[in-house]
Amino acid sequence: MQRRTLDFLFSLGGLALAxxxxxxxxxxxxxxxxxxxxxxxxxxxxHISFTPADKLSAEEKQSKCxxxxxxxxxxxxxxxxxxxxxxxxLHLKSIAGGKTYADLGAPQSELKAKVAQAEQTxxxxxxxxxxxxxxxxxxxxxxxxxxxxxxxxxxxxxxxEFGVKASQGAxxxxxxxxxxxxxxxxxxxxAFRTPKSxxxxxxxxxxxx
Numbered sequence: 001m002q003r004r005t006l007d008f009l010f011s012l013g014g015l016a017l018a019x020x021x022x023x024x025x026x027x028x029x030x031x032x033x034x035x036x037x038x039x040x041x042x043x044x045x046x047h048i049s050f051t052p053a054d055k056l057s058a059e060e061k062q063s064k065c066x067x068x069x070x071x072x073x074x075x076x077x078x079x080x081x082x083x084x085x086x087x088x089x090l091h092l093k094s095i096a097g098g099k100t101y102a103d104l105g106a107p108q109s110e111l112k113a114k115v116a117q118a119e120q121t122x123x124x125x126x127x128x129x130x131x132x133x134x135x136x137x138x139x140x141x142x143x144x145x146x147x148x149x150x151x152x153x154x155x156x157x158x159x160x161e162f163g164v165k166a167s168q169g170a171x172x173x174x175x176x177x178x179x180x181x182x183x184x185x186x187x188x189x190x191a192f193r194t195p196k197s198x199x200x201x202x203x204x205x206x207x208x209x
Contacts, residue, residue, distance in 0.1 A: 008187075008188070010184075010187050011184045011185075011187035011188045012184075014180045014181075014183055014184035014187065015180070015181070015184045017180055018176075018177040018178075018180035018181045018184060019177070021173045021174075021176045021177035021180065022173070022174070022177040024173045025169075025170045025171075025173030025174045025177065026170075028166045028167070028169045028170035028173060029166070029167070029170040031162075031163070031166045032163045032164070032166035032167040032170060033163075034163075035159055035160060035162050035163025035166065036160065036163045038159070039076065039077050039080075039156050039159055039160045039163070040075050040076065042156060043074050043075050043076070043079075043080060043156060044073070044075050046074070047073075048073070048074040048083065049071065049072065049073045049074065050066065050069040050070050050071060050072050050073075050074065050079075050083065050087075051066070051070060051071075051087075052070055052071040053067065053070035053071060056070060059090060060086075060087070060090065063082070063086040063087075063090070065078075065079075065082035065086055066082065066086050066087060069082060069083075076160065077156055077157040077158075077159070077160020077161060077163075077164075078157070078160070080153040080154070080156045080157045080160070081153070081154065081157040083153055084149075084150040084151075084153035084154045084157070085150075085154075088146050088149060088150045088153070089150060091146065092143060092146045092147065092150070095139055095142055095143055095146070096136070096139040096140075096143065099139075099143070100143065100147065101140060101143045101144045101147055104136060104139060104140040104143065105140075107136060108133070108136050108137065108140055111129060111132055111133040111136060112133060114129050115129045115130055115133050
């Protein structure tokens with residue numbers, strides 16, 4: 001096979017592959033933009049803002065991200081992760097001794113049974129049991145709302161991370177396409193400089209003489 005023909009084939013193949021990588025990069029960029037825009041729009045609609053710096057508690061000030069985002073509206077995935085873990089997560093620990101919604105289910109059921117029995121027997125402790133039940137009902141309701149919001153925010157954060165990975169993948173595709181384009185151009189230039197009669201494997205003529 002002629003060396004010039006081989007150079008053309010490799011160069012054209014490189015150009016085709018560069019074009020494919022470029023298309024993949026554009027698709028990944030579109031997906032990254034969609035993820036970022038979607039997360040921003042959904043979070044902006046919630047009108048959540050971080051606590052201003054001068055109103056942060058001593059515990060909250062120990063969180064670097066709460067201090068960094070203090071007073072800012074919540075619009076990005078990283079901010080959602082911070083708010084979910086460092087703000088909501090922190091305050092959930094102060095409710096019912098850090099027990100979760102599921103943890104509070106058993107004591108709530110026990111108190112309901114005690115209240116029902118006390119009502120049947122006219123137990124003088126009924127009023128106290130009812131207060132305890134009301135307290136745990138309130139705690140479980142608050143924990144449920146907090147855990148739900150925290151889960152939704154972390155879902156938004158996770159979705160935003162897909163956008164970050166897509167952006168990184170797109171950059172890799174663009175770099176690969178650029179490298180192949182340069183190599184293909186170099187191959188074409190070499191092909192035009194190579195005599196038509198030269199075959200693959202034959203030594204190149206000395207053009208310096």
